[in-house]
Amino acid sequence: MGDNKDWEASMRWLKDNGLTIALLSLFAICIVGQWISGWHVALEDARRHEQPGLSLFAYAASPQFLSSVFENWESEFLQMAAYVVLTALLIQRGSAESKDLADPDRDEHLERQAYQPGAPTILRKGPVWRALYARSLGLALALLFVASFVMHWLHSARAAAEEALEHGEAPLSVLAYLGDAQLWFESFQNWQSEFLSTAVLVVLSIFLRQRESPESKAVAAPNKQTGE
Structure with a gap:
């Protein structure tokens, strides 16, 4: 009985906050995409200049x-x-x-x-x-x-x-x-x-x-x- 109530409460919370959850999820997907694709661009730029490239996590702080x-x-x-x-x-x-x-x-x-x-x-x-x-x-x-x-x-x-x-x-x-x-x-x-x-x-x-x-x-x- 308690599990059903918890499940219903969770579903209600998700429904009540669906717009924010969807937007923040899209934000997370996009910023990770920007991070990874930007890192590849930085690596290519470093290669053209014959310089060592940054690691993925070092690029995040660049x-x-x-x-x-x-x-x-x-x-x-x-x-x-x-x-x-x-x-x-x-x-x-x-x-x-x-x-x-x-x-x-x-x-x-x-x-x-x-x-x-x-x-x-x-x-x-x-x-x-x-x-x-x-x-x-x-x-x-x-x-x-x-x-x-x-x-x-x-x-x-x-x-x-x-x-x-x-x-x-x-x-x-x-x-x-x-x-x-x-x-x-x-x-x-x-x-x-x-x-x-x-x-x-x-x-x-x-x-x-x-x-x-x-x-x-x-x-x-x-x-x-x-x-x-």
């Missing part, structure tokens, strides 16, 4: 690999932070990705809403905590962007320094590398694609549908309907 990882994370967190904040301020008429200005402001009078059943306790700790919590998602994503950018910068500077030394050149300092075109080329090439893909999603959601997705309007909803 600035080349870590720079590429944080370069991508940085652009994703920038996209999400900008999206969360901009959708709070701006609208796109007819898009499922936009709020509808005709709807009442759901977050008015937070000092009263703080005492509703189930409301987060932090809302009752005063106006400063309410103001911070009311913007905590955008702030958290912005901080993750900054942290990822700093890690991308530091590891990219290490990679550039190693390459400069291999060619007998004087490497830039970490601070000087912040003004190097290579760092900003790596960043902007990812940032532009994130903003383009988000803009495409916003516009396509006006006219197209994905059944049962919260990122889409109902299949039968009119094109002019804004929001879900």
